[in-house]
């Protein structure tokens with residue numbers, strides 16, 4: 001384990017301790033921007049096989065193929081509403097490649113990255129697309145290359161989301177779009193679980209933080225701040241209780257309200273590369 005990098009806006013005020021994961025490793029909150037994170041994260045190589053081996057992906061691989069196809073088709077249709085159609089896609093943290101498989105069918109030219117060597121190899125061999133192994137910021141990918149960059153439940157796992165998003169801002173084309181989805185710490189359910197954890201009303205307090213493999217915990221406000229600190233401008237955010245697929249009548253009724261007020265568990269943000277100030281490395285044509 002190594003020390004997590006601090007959030008970028010920290011001005012030296014003492015961090016607030018939220019709870020302790022283990023001796024010497026707390027979940028802390030930045031007093032300036034409010035982002036919460038674990039103080040220790042694994043080294044990149046350490047995380048590869050020990051956390052993200054085949055076993056980590058097994059539940060995902062065994063989920064209904066049809067349901068995941070439906071979810072990823074809807075996700076890509078949403079991305080296409082920003083890009084105007086398929087183009088070059090980068091799926092960061094592609095896992096078993098279910099999203100890039102659907103992207104191929106929809107006419108995209110996808111590429112995948114994954115911190116897991118097992119999964120990068122699996123995707124490359126099965127789909128015949130470029131699949132890069134390693135943390136995004138350590139890969140030598142071409143700048144201004146992608147029409148869409150997708151980070152689907154990835155940013156909460158990385159050692160430093162600011163560096164990851166700065167890399168994303170470099171890779172995405174000027175008119176391209178970035179889609180980030182993370183668990184919503186500001187959801188009604190998370191807030192209730194945090195309340196119960198704080199007052200010891202819960203058998204497994206703080207379990208919803210998933211501290212074994214999540215190191216950064218975002219609310220709508222801190223996700224927007226993180227993206228905007230990292231060279232992206234945010235176009236929209238939403239937080240449905242459930243993403244597409246079969247919904248119970250109850251969820252169908254409350255979902256638009258949850259989405260609108262960012263109360264749901266799936267926090268989604270779209271962004272573009274922020275316009276760089278004149279003379280700051282911008283190529284004039």
Ligand SMILES: [Zn+2]
Nearest residue numbers: 007009030033
């Ligand atoms: Zn901060």
